[in-house]
Amino acid sequence: MSELLTAAQMRAIEQAAIASGEVTGLELMERAGRGVVEAVMEEWPELAQSSYKAVVLCGPGNNGGDGFVVARLLKQRGWEVEVFLYGDPDKLPPDAKANYERWCGMGEVRNLSLKSLKEATPRPADLCVDALFGTGLTRPLEGELFDIVSAISTGNGDFFDQRLVSIDAPSGLCLDSGRVLRQPPSQAAMKLAEISGQKAEGPAPFSDLFARLTVAFDSPKLGHYLADGSAVCGKLVVKDIGLINWRCLQSPAKANAKTLNFIASGRGVLRRPEVRLVERENQVVDLRWFTSGLFVGLEKFFPSHKSHKYAHGHALILSGLSGRTGAARLAARAALRVGAGLVTLGVPHEAVTEVAAHITAVMLTEIDTPEILSRVLTDERLNALCIGPGFGVVRAAEFLPDVLAAKRTTVLDADALTALSESEMGFADLHDKCVLTPHAGEFKRLFPDIAARLAEPPVKGPAYSKVDATREAAKRAGCVVLFKGPDTVIASPNGRCSVHAATYERAAPWLATAGSGDVLSGLITGLMARGFAPHHAAETAAWLHTEAARSFGPGLIAEDLPEELPKVFRALGI
Ligand SMILES: NC(=O)C1=CN([C@@H]2O[C@H](COP(=O)(O)OP(=O)(O)OC[C@H]3O[C@@H](n4cnc5c(N)ncnc54)[C@H](OP(=O)(O)O)[C@@H]3O)[C@@H](O)[C@H]2O)[C@@H](O)CC1
Numbered sequence: 001m002s003e004l005l006t007a008a009q010m011r012a013i014e015q016a017a018i019a020s021g022e023v024t025g026l027e028l029m030e031r032a033g034r035g036v037v038e039a040v041m042e043e044w045p046e047l048a049q050s051s052y053k054a055v056v057l058c059g060p061g062n063n064g065g066d067g068f069v070v071a072r073l074l075k076q077r078g079w080e081v082e083v084f085l086y087g088d089p090d091k092l093p094p095d096a097k098a099n100y101e102r103w104c105g106m107g108e109v110r111n112l113s114l115k116s117l118k119e120a121t122p123r124p125a126d127l128c129v130d131a132l133f134g135t136g137l138t139r140p141l142e143g144e145l146f147d148i149v150s151a152i153s154t155g156n157g158d159f160f161d162q163r164l165v166s167i168d169a170p171s172g173l174c175l176d177s178g179r180v181l182r183q184p185p186s187q188a189a190m191k192l193a194e195i196s197g198q199k200a201e202g203p204a205p206f207s208d209l210f211a212r213l214t215v216a217f218d219s220p221k222l223g224h225y226l227a228d229g230s231a232v233c234g235k236l237v238v239k240d241i242g243l244i245n246w247r248c249l250q251s252p253a254k255a256n257a258k259t260l261n262f263i264a265s266g267r268g269v270l271r272r273p274e275v276r277l278v279e280r281e282n283q284v285v286d287l288r289w290f291t292s293g294l295f296v297g298l299e300k301f302f303p304s305h306k307s308h309k310y311a312h313g314h315a316l317i318l319s320g321l322s323g324r325t326g327a328a329r330l331a332a333r334a335a336l337r338v339g340a341g342l343v344t345l346g347v348p349h350e351a352v353t354e355v356a357a358h359i360t361a362v363m364l365t366e367i368d369t370p371e372i373l374s375r376v377l378t379d380e381r382l383n384a385l386c387i388g389p390g391f392g393v394v395r396a397a398e399f400l401p402d403v404l405a406a407k408r409t410t411v412l413d414a415d416a417l418t419a420l421s422e423s424e425m426g427f428a429d430l431h432d433k434c435v436l437t438p439h440a441g442e443f444k445r446l447f448p449d450i451a452a453r454l455a456e457p458p459v460k461g462p463a464y465s466k467v468d469a470t471r472e473a474a475k476r477a478g479c480v481v482l483f484k485g486p487d488t489v490i491a492s493p494n495g496r497c498s499v500h501a502a503t504y505e506r507a508a509p510w511l512a513t514a515g516s517g518d519v520l521s522g523l524i525t526g527l528m529a530r531g532f533a534p535h536h537a538a539e540t541a542a543w544l545h546t547e548a549a550r551s552f553g554p555g556l557i558a559e560d561l562p563e564e565l566p567k568v569f570r571a572l573g574i
């Protein structure tokens with residue numbers, strides 16, 4: 001399991017390790033530099049065959065220090081290496097200064113400018129190493145630095161030939177938010193924005209693919225997965241630099257025997273990860289002693305001793321009026337496929353014929369009014385509800401009080417979210433067994449002030465992030481919020497937070513198809529019917545949803561998602 005760290009957490013871990021005396025900053029820097037060279041050779045094996053030319057751009061902090069290590073290691077392999085420094089060498093922090101000095105015994109360091117960069121690359125270098133800024137970026141790039149990084153991002157091979165590796169982050173990316181920091185907007189931009197009614201934004205040095213490879217250390221950071229992170233990082237590789245004990249103090253699921261001894265000796269305390277990345281192992285492996293009881297691993301999904309259908313829960317999905325029943329039918333199919341023992345569609349009388357013509361294993365019951373719904377819900381075996389997909393905003397506002405009063409595990413999606421934002425009902429009527437699943441537009445309607453803060457151009461680091469926003473929303477709503485996107489964030493009111501990323505090797509852009517959100521709602525409902533706690537159901541559903549899309553591939557339509565689940569389960573060995 002990966003914990004996603006903030007820059008401050010990474011620094012704290014590093015400092016704790018150094019303070020313990022088990023490792024020095026210089027050793028960590030050496031391991032970091034070695035990790036970068038290793039990752040480069042793994043990514044581009046052709047570079048390991050001979051010696052080539054590299055340009056290394058070093059910044060004024062320890063990220064620059066890593067750059068000097070990389071320069072030295074490449075030079076030792078016989079490479080031609082041109083090193084540039086942005087800033088004053090006398091002001092480098094001690095470890096970076098030490099590596100600067102070691103490099104000075106091997107080669108020249110030029111002052112970084114567009115002119116010096118052009119002069120040094122009459123022919124494009126084979127590799128460019130971006131060691132300008134990492135976790136220490138605090139503000140947007142400005143002046144000539146901005147021009148240099150922009151030129152690199154759009155250089156079309158002027159300075160280097162495709163292979164750009166960023167150390168820790170593309171320089172300019174905020175590692176807490178995944179947003180590229182922007183200069184404040186100019187007066188002219190503000191005037192223009194005022195006329196067009198849009199938000200004024202200053203320039204960013206890049207906004208799309210920057211690095212081809214980004215090498216991070218120890219653990220991925222939030223910014224590698226949120227917002228623009230995955231687009232600008234290219235490919236992400238995380239290299240171990242030997243901080244396992246100190247990281248495990250933060251992240252129980254990574255504890256090994258050595259760490260557990262360390263804890264047992266009273267020198268450390270295990271803490272639950274603050275933000276975790278939703279990965280296969282979270283969902284499949286029954287986590288060890290420290291999490292047992294909290295998580296049901298997917299391999300315990302179909303226990304043989306619970307073979308009666310009622311033991312697997314009964315989900316009720318509320319359907320819209322005729323002509324709009326497809327969304328609820330998709331959700332119902334997904335709930336059934338994910339293993340709910342029984343799934344019933346609650347259908348208004350006038351849509352019964354339409355729905356009946358389309359379903360077989362899913363059951364149907366007529367629900368025309370909130371009163372009938374309340375009567376249906378006297379059956380305690382109905383343990384999970386879903387309202388919203390295709391339901392109609394006005395009807396949702398009528399039904400919501402009874403849905404919420406039933407206090408079942410409940411997914412509120414689509415029209416139910418709009419109704420919630422428009423109706424007199426407030427968040428006080430929600431309860432802790434609810435899951436809200438807004439996309440960006442619905443999130444904005446529900447939490448306008450939080451969305452406005454998230455939409456503010458990121459002009460200083462750490463910038464406000466989707467994790468911050470979703471946590472704030474969950475706290476306000478008093479229930480789990482799953483904020484959709486390629487970077488889905490799931491937060492609980494107690495601050496527990498997970499990021500599910502359909503990015504990098506798990507990218508499935510074809511998942512953005514009509515009805516895909518309805519399937520996700522059905523998956524969460526089905527898992528909650530099976531007894532998954534709301535946060536875990538949301539995590540697992542997001543993961544299975546993407547997994548089904550990846551398994552099916554391009555050409556996917558929403559109907560295919562539930563039908564692909566058996567194949568996904570088979571591949572998991574379930
Ligand atoms: N954590 C680990 O385990 C390990 C970490 N390691 C490495 O250390 C890196 C973190 O190092 P770091 O803390 O020195 O920060 P870094 O990113 O080099 O930048 C700080 C400098 O940039 C400056 N500055 C900031 N923004 C600016 C701007 N817009 N424009 C201009 N200047 C700006 C800032 O100036 P200030 O804000 O103080 O004025 C300061 O001088 C990390 O990413 C990893 O690569 C490994 O070596 C070992 C293991």
Ligand SMILES: [K+]
Pocket residue numbers: 063130131132133134166167168169170171
């Ligand atoms: K960098």
